[in-house]
Amino acid sequence: MDEREILAEFYNRREHYNTYLQANDIARHTCPGCGFPSLAARGGFDICDICNWEDDGQDDQASSILAGLQVDGILMAGPNGRLSLKDNRINIGRMLESNMALTDGEVDFDTARVLKTIEYYQQRKHEIDERMTGDELPQDHIWMEWKEVSKDLLAALVVPKSGEL
Numbered sequence: 531m532d533e534r535e536i537l538a539e540f541y542n543r544r545e546h547y548n549t550y551l552q553a554n555d556i557a558r559h560t561c562p563g564c565g566f567p568s569l570a571a572r573g574g575f576d577i578c579d580i581c582n583w584e585d586d587g588q589d590d591q592a593s594s595i596l597a598g599l600q601v602d603g604i605l606m607a608g609p610n611g612r613l614s615l616k617d618n619r620i621n622i623g624r625m626l627e628s629n630m631a632l633t634d635g636e637v638d639f640d641t642a643r644v645l646k647t648i649e650y651y652q653q654r655k656h657e658i659d660e661r662m663t664g665d666e667l668p669q670d671h672i673w674m675e676w677k678e679v680s681k682d683l684l685a686a687l688v689v690p691k692s693g694e695l
């Protein structure tokens with residue numbers, strides 16, 4: 531897929547999940563970085579468990595809460611640094627694409643199941659959090675465990691093609 535197709539897929543899946551959340555009055559939000567319903571709030575600087583985008587309020591029609599903010603004369607970069615929303619969407623799209631190629635699957639559009647999948651892996655991350663003391667080094671095993679959970683979550687969002695079930 532080229533960038534245009536990847537972005538089209540992003541908008542397509544975000545719209546799909548948003549429609550379900552609204553129709554069922556579910557207090558979750560889709561992530562502006564990946565389109566999955568991973569956020570409990572918007573603009574709360576939560577880090578998405580799927581794409582690692584930090585929700586600083588940026589979206590298609592909104593810029594970062596920190597945009598234009600100056601501290602001691604220095605313009606704030608925002609938590610995502612130089613990574614643009616568009617590049618983040620393309621990056622996650624490429625990772626999904628490679629997972630789909632690997633398993634010959636497709637992104638899960640069963641929103642109820644997607645919400646359960648995300649909840650399950652968020653719970654696993656929470657359990658790892660509880661075991662952390664704050665003194666861990668980046669090479670410690672517990673961080674590898676953390677990264678594995680993120681990888682597993684992304685893989686779990688790709689399911690067998692519905693036509694083949």
Ligand SMILES: [Zn+2]
Pocket residue numbers: 561562563564565566568578579580581582583
């Ligand atoms: Zn995300």
